[in-house]
Amino acid sequence: MKVPMVDMLAGYPPIKDEIETAVKNVFNKANFILGEEVAGFEKEFAAHNGAKYAVGVANGTDALRMAFLASGIKAGDEVITSPFTFIATSETISQVGAIPVFADIDPVTYNLDPRSAEKKITRKTKAIVPVHLYGMPCDMDAFLALAKKHDLRLIEDTAQAFTGKYKLNGGGWKYLGSIGDCGTYSFFPAKNLGAFGDGGAVTTSDDRILETLKQLRNHGSKVRYHHEMEGFNSRLDTVQAAVLSVRLKHVEKWTELRNTVAAKYAEALKGVCVTPVVPANARHSFNYYTIRFDTKAKRDNAQKYLTEQGIANQIYYPIALHLQEAYARLGGKRGDLPVCEAVQDTVFSLPMFPELTDGQIKTVTDAVKASLTVSVGK
Numbered sequence: 001m002k003v004p005m006v007d008m009l010a011g012y013p014p015i016k017d018e019i020e021t022a023v024k025n026v027f028n029k030a031n032f033i034l035g036e037e038v039a040g041f042e043k044e045f046a047a048h049n050g051a052k053y054a055v056g057v058a059n060g061t062d063a064l065r066m067a068f069l070a071s072g073i074k075a076g077d078e079v080i081t082s083p084f085t086f087i088a089t090s091e092t093i094s095q096v097g098a099i100p101v102f103a104d105i106d107p108v109t110y111n112l113d114p115r116s117a118e119k120k121i122t123r124k125t126k127a128i129v130p131v132h133l134y135g136m137p138c139d140m141d142a143f144l145a146l147a148k149k150h151d152l153r154l155i156e157d158t159a160q161a162f163t164g165k166y167k168l169n170g171g172g173w174k175y176l177g178s179i180g181d182c183g184t185y186s187f188f189p190a191k192n193l194g195a196f197g198d199g200g201a202v203t204t205s206d207d208r209i210l211e212t213l214k215q216l217r218n219h220g221s222k223v224r225y226h227h228e229m230e231g232f233n234s235r236l237d238t239v240q241a242a243v244l245s246v247r248l249k250h251v252e253k254w255t256e257l258r259n260t261v262a263a264k265y266a267e268a269l270k271g272v273c274v275t276p277v278v279p280a281n282a283r284h285s286f287n288y289y290t291i292r293f294d295t296k297a298k299r300d301n302a303q304k305y306l307t308e309q310g311i312a313n314q315i316y317y318p319i320a321l322h323l324q325e326a327y328a329r330l331g332g333k334r335g336d337l338p339v340c341e342a343v344q345d346t347v348f349s350l351p352m353f354p355e356l357t358d359g360q361i362k363t364v365t366d367a368v369k370a371s372l373t374v375s376v377g378k
């Protein structure tokens with residue numbers, strides 16, 4: 001049985017009518033740029049997250065870049081982040097003129113390790129960017145304490161973790177992205193809340209950051225042809241906003257289903273490989289389901305075996321950022337961030353989407369088990 005990584009169409013039929021009505025509505029009004037659906041979605045999205053404001057933007061990469069600018073990150077500043085993430089997190093640090101500084105990751109959550117991050121703080125450090133990788137919440141109590149102690153901005157890359165939650169020490173449950181100064185989100189179709197194309201958002205509860213973000217996404221202007229600064233063309237499309245408002249109403253249910261799939265995977269793979277360990281003070285959003293083996297040889301063999309069986313799989317991410325050619329100028333080399341390097345060589349991700357059936361789950365987990373006894377050639 002073939003199993004895809006994500007099934008983009010599986011979730012569509014149940015909400016088809018709702019989506020088509022919302023989209024037709026936009027077509028009939030032809031208010032394609034910053035139409036009322038954008039403001040409507042921003043309000044709903046902020047309310048969902050418990051943030052004061054949300055600003056819709058063109059994609060999750062622009063969300064990061066504009067969050068950095070609006071948070072006052074400037075040329076020459078250092079920004080500490082994870083080496084184990086998609087390059088959007090770090091390329092946008094460079095694009096605002098700042099310097100990405102990679103610290104090591106935690107061996108259990110695979111997220112930026114606050115102790116390693118603290119060791120990288122210098123006089124030039126301006127911000128820390130925790131990335132809730134795969135949907136696994138970062139240790140936000142530790143990052144909040146670090147930010148406070150060293151007067152740093154805290155920007156959460158929540159692209160993979162919308163609907164994930166974290167319970168602050170002595171506080172209540174918070175949605176990821178609503179804990180730091182800004183949260184950035186991607187509505188790329190394969191993310192937990194996917195648009196029918198590109199989209200993104202930034203949330204914040206800071207009025208100054210909000211005003212700057214609104215200007216940045218629209219050429220630095222509040223009033224047409226009056227430009228207080230230079231900005232970008234990076235607005236969330238009205239059509240996408242209309243789609244997102246519909247899908248937002250269903251997303252919690254989808255995350256529950258993802259968590260159910262994850263529990264079934266974990267049960268079937270007990271003792272076979274390392275499965276995600278979700279801390280008691282966290283709700284994982286399971287954008288991806290990632291397993292780990294004790295050796296690279298076992299991981300590589302499992303990957304090949306699954307591929308041979310028609311089961312989609314992917315390594316997120318095969319080359320840590322400090323080892324990428326794009327960052328040769330930073331002088332990173334093997335041995336610098338040993339936990340991250342060991343993890344990149346031993347993990348891979350299995351199919352994960354809310355509609356995954358028990359039969360598909362069994363096919364996948366049986367194949368993972370079988371891969372330990374069958375050696376696949378090149």
Ligand SMILES: *Cc1c(COP(=O)(O)O)cnc(C)c1O
Binds near residue numbers: 086131200
């Ligand atoms: C997807 C992703 C982004 C970028 O989002 P786009 O909408 O594709 O620009 C940023 N950071 C992480 C961790 C992501 O997974």
